[in-house]
Amino acid sequence: GKDKKTGRLSKLFVFDNLGQKEVEEASAGEIIMFAGLDDVEIGDTLITNENGGANAAEPLPPIAVEQPTVRMTLGVNKSPLAGREGK
Secondary structure, three states, X not given: OOOOOOOOOOEEEEEEOOEEEEOOOOOOOOOEEEEOOOOOOOXXXXXXXXXXXXXXXXXXXXXXXXXXXXXXXXOOOOOOOOOOOOO
16 A cells, blocks of 8 residues: 655635635535645545544545546548538
8 A cells, every 4th residue: 555644735625516615624525625735646545633643534445547538530521511511
């Protein structure tokens, strides 16, 4: 597994309808965005260090996320109406 790291968030946001708002804390199930930690990847577990981490859960095992894929097919317009736009 990865080594445990410590750090401090400089900003924390929760998504609110179509935007986001800055907050002091977030609850389970909220979709968040944050700033202030380097080298964080999808699947990493963030836990509190409140009370020396006494109430913190153990990190979850990392998940594998496939890279996004885009597939495009380019070709010549073979329609009988090709080139007749607006006529």
